[in-house]
Amino acid sequence: MRRLLLTLVLLGTGLAHAGDLPETDWLELMPKSDQKALEAMPEIDHNSPEANGTFTDKGGLKQSKGLPAVMYSTKTVAAMNHKQVRMGGYPVPLETDGKGRSTLFFLVPYPGxxxxxxxxxxxxxxxxRYPKGLKLDDIYTPLWVSGTLKIEAVNNDLADAAYALDAAQVRVVQESDL
Known part of the structure; x- marks a missing residue:
């Protein structure tokens, strides 16, 4: 009886399976002070060589100089370290395996x-990090990524990140998910 009650409670909260984790909002990765700074930030000009398809040797994701400090922020939220998460986002492929599946990519909050x-x-x-790999045909395809999030400074020629995620599952968002 106790096991049945526990199962019903887990099913009712949507936590019966790892795939049923509640969605982690991107803003949960950002301290409140950074959220306030973003809200107060002036509009950013997107007229740059990268926006027209011209990239520097270091790639197009690196931050240019002169933006408000919050745009360079590596401040993290300690409670997110080693947390099981399910995040929606868009891939920026970095490495593929011999079969052309993405095994290492940045997850970003908006397409493009x-x-x-x-x-x-x-x-x-x-x-x-997803050693199993996922075949990506389009970087504008939204993904669900589930796994263990870690606070980890990542410096890549393409971009810098403050978090890394060891993915247990990666799948394309389906219309039925919305």
Missing amino acids: ACIHVPPPPPNQLVLV
């Missing part, structure tokens, strides 16, 4: 973050 500048702050970029 790899071509529109400025990119999100480092505390809004997540490096995803």
Whole structure:
């Protein structure tokens, strides 16, 4: 009887399976002080060589100089370290396996973050490690990524991130999810 009650409670809260984790909002990765700074930030000009498809040797995701400090923020939320999460976002592929599946990619909160500048702050970029790999045909395809989130400074030629996620599951968002 006790096991049945526990199962019913878990099913009722949507936590019966790892795939049923509640969605983690991107703003949960950002301290409240950064959230307030973003709200007060002036509009950013997107007229840059990267926006037109011209990239520097270092790639288009690196932050340009002169933006408000919050756009460079690596401040993290300690409660998110080693937390099981399910996040929605868009892939920026970094490495693929021999079968062309993405095994390492940045997850970003909005589509096109790899071509529109400025990119999100480092505390809004997540490096995803997924050894199983996922075939990605389009970087504008939204994904669900579930696994263990860690506070980890990542410095890549393409971008800097303040978090990394060891993914247990990665799948394309379906219309039925919305």
